[in-house]
Structures are given as structure tokens and as C-alpha cells.
Amino acid sequence: MPVKKILVVDDSPTERFYVVDLLTKNGYEVITAENGEDGIAQAKANKPDLVLMDVVMPGLNGYQATRTLTRDDETKNIPVIVCTSKSQETDKIWGLRQGALDYMVKPVNAEELLQKIASLP
Numbered sequence: 196m197p198v199k200k201i202l203v204v205d206d207s208p209t210e211r212f213y214v215v216d217l218l219t220k221n222g223y224e225v226i227t228a229e230n231g232e233d234g235i236a237q238a239k240a241n242k243p244d245l246v247l248m249d250v251v252m253p254g255l256n257g258y259q260a261t262r263t264l265t266r267d268d269e270t271k272n273i274p275v276i277v278c279t280s281k282s283q284e285t286d287k288i289w290g291l292r293q294g295a296l297d298y299m300v301k302p303v304n305a306e307e308l309l310q311k312i313a314s315l316p
Contacts, residue, residue, distance in 0.1 A: 198244040198312050200224045204234035204260065205249040205278070210301070214247060214278070217305050223312075231255030235263055238270050245312060250279035250290065258293045265294025274315060278303050 201223050205211045215225045226241050228234040230252045238246055246264065250257035257277060264270045274296040279286070282300045290298045297311055 198223070198315050200226065200241065200243045200245075201312070202226045202228065202234065202237050202241065202243040202246045204228045204231065204237075204246060204252075204257065206230055206252040207249070210249070214303065214308075217308070221309060231257060231260030231263075234260050235270075238264055238273060239267075243273060245315065246273055246275045247278050247308075248275050248295070250277060250281050250286070258289060261290065261295050262293040276308075276311060278308075 201218055203211055203214050203225060206229050211227050215227060218225045226237055226243060228237045232255050248257045248261050257279060261275045261277060264273060264275060275294065276297045276299060277290040277295045278299045278301060280301045287298045299308065
């Protein structure tokens, strides 16, 4: 089933606008959340086909939110791609250990992101 609905979780209005604009122009339905708690609630309520998760956010960070989503029976089948400014190899390894399917460093390359989404099963 191709990805149609994407949840973007990011506390930066600028970053959210950029990603939402990119995705809607490419035909995706986009839902947004400003923090980890809201991201989890939105994922449960809207059942997106994919979650794009920032890491550095107030309250529940992206690693914690990813771990919650990927371990909850209600949301564990929703793939998560971490999109963050944290670029260390240890950050990437930690993100993938929380259950993320992939890890991208900001600024996100638009073409690379669209390719990753298109290649999801």
C-alpha cells in the first residue's frame, strides 16, 4: 500500500512549513504535530502511512516518541523516519534502535526524502 497520509512531527514552524509544502505539492495528505506527545496522539487518531519525526523538541523528544509509537500495538506498523539536526553516527544508531525505519539529517534533501517515501513498501 503506497504512502498517502504523512504525519510531520516538528516543533519548528519553519521546518514544518517546508516539509508540509514539499509533501502537499507532491500529492501527499499531511498532518502535523508540534511535539512528541501530540505526535503520538495524532498517529493514534489519524493512522498515517508514515511519520517524519524531529528529535529535539520540548517535552517528549523524538527518540522517546519513536520508541512509544514503534512499541505500541496500535501504531507499531506505522514506519517512522527520523529527520533531525543531530548528525552524529551515535545519534543515528540510537534513532534506529528506537525503532525508526530510517534517519535523515536536516536540512532534509527534498529529492532524497521523496525517494525514501516512494520506496516504502
